[in-house]
Amino acid sequence: MTPNRITILGLGLLGGSVGLTVRKHLTDCTVVGYSINGADVETALRAGAIHFSASQPGAAVANADLVILCTPVSAFPALLQSIAPHLEPTTIVTDVGSTKQNVIAAATQYLPSPSQFVPSHPMAGSENQGIAHARADLFDNATCVITPTPANAQESIQKVESFWKALHMRTVHLSPEIHDQYVAQVSHLPHALAAAMVNITDDQALDVRGKGFLDFTRIASGDGALWEEILRDNRGNVLESLDQLTAELGRFRTMLAEGDTDAMKDWLNHAAQRRRDLAKHKPTPSAR
């Protein structure tokens, strides 16, 4: 069920880590890589993240069982257009994009058959971008969300699921719409909150920050251009989550201003309990 030959398009943190992890766990699989950035191709070859490189996306996907789009999502449309004439009918295309609805729209527009595109989102990353930070254990025990479309055959979905499982990930199936709502809550809005908090904090106050502040704001050190794109891509859901959060902060403000001690304790303890439960329970594997 696992692929004999894969093509990684885009050789940054995620593309490089996919390559290193495939080389570690799927030792019979041939890994072809393409990047617009020649230095990244060199690094990927030297690090053993890919076996071969190709100078064009179309040449890179020839004879691949599985193609994985690992560039920023803004590069997907052009990339899909250029690989479309070179794909075998049996080749499955997937991706690592943080949002799914726009990506699916692009695949539907440009690929010969929309059934070939099985979207996925491995929930792994780092505030450090670039292939220099790629790791063969980046995906270990992390969750990969697969968001099949009605066009996908069961067999194609299973092929993509087996692939991520072979990379030691847990897989979860969600609809693209629900996926985009959930990541607004657990990833995109938290990024904006951490950035806002860093931006309003006095320079001298930063001097007395403890470990709590460092952990709370770590995600804010991610690349601004990349995150602008993610937030723009998921704008509707991020705005909706932001409005919910603003309303919740309004409730907090009232409790604090009015000195409603009991309500405040309940509110803080509710959050504490939910957060402690997260530490106890691993995410459900293969939840559907």
Next chain:
Amino acid sequence: MTPNRITILGLGLLGGSVGLTVRKHLTDCTVVGYSINGADVETALRAGAIHFSASQPGAAVANADLVILCTPVSAFPALLQSIAPHLEPTTIVTDVGSTKQNVIAAATQYLPSPSQFVPSHPMAGSENQGIAHARADLFDNATCVITPTPANAQESIQKVESFWKALHMRTVHLSPEIHDQYVAQVSHLPHALAAAMVNITDDQALDVRGKGFLDFTRIASGDGALWEEILRDNRGNVLESLDQLTAELGRFRTMLAEGDTDAMKDWLNHAAQRRRDLAKHKPTPSAR
């Protein structure tokens, strides 16, 4: 300059950790402990966090060079009242409270001489409360803010500073007012934001959270009753920081809703740069 005999009042995470750390780094110092909770006293004795226990706060402080208040701040007024008649004139009292202005007011009211109280705030802790989580390395390389009052003699301030330095902390001096403003930004408001985010996130969305969300929300698992007290104690500053944050989120909302790509990138990159600088630069030791 370091004390020969200290008394720890309150034997939870911080009191227990002070004891363990003193036993490790100040091996000639005698450590006396008091707690309202008998089981915590037993644990502290067994763990070697204290040499002796006393059954009353007054008896505990007899002949101490330094007394450290390590209970929640709500217990400080009663504690200060009960130790006041038993303090030697040369004994210095300090504390580990997260806010300083109210604590100073209580010490001024109850101690025979307000000059004896030198307030401090070791910026170390954990979302796990209680002496069971006490550690001899909790304070290592962390910052301790000392907030002297006009009543304090230079010698008394130096005594408290030497003590925390002997526990391997960096020390910073701030006025009590500035301290309380800064901790609203780097500790109290972030706690409320993390709690709000956890509270509005769908159960099923929590299932697909990655490491970023876990780090962002870790502080929210702290005890609700303890944090309610801290937030109430620093209400004015927390409300002011919250209003700044709300305004900043309003700016973020406008950029996102209007698709102002360049402004958004700048905003995100400004935060990313500030956060990366924090990772690079250690806090200034002994900044004044």
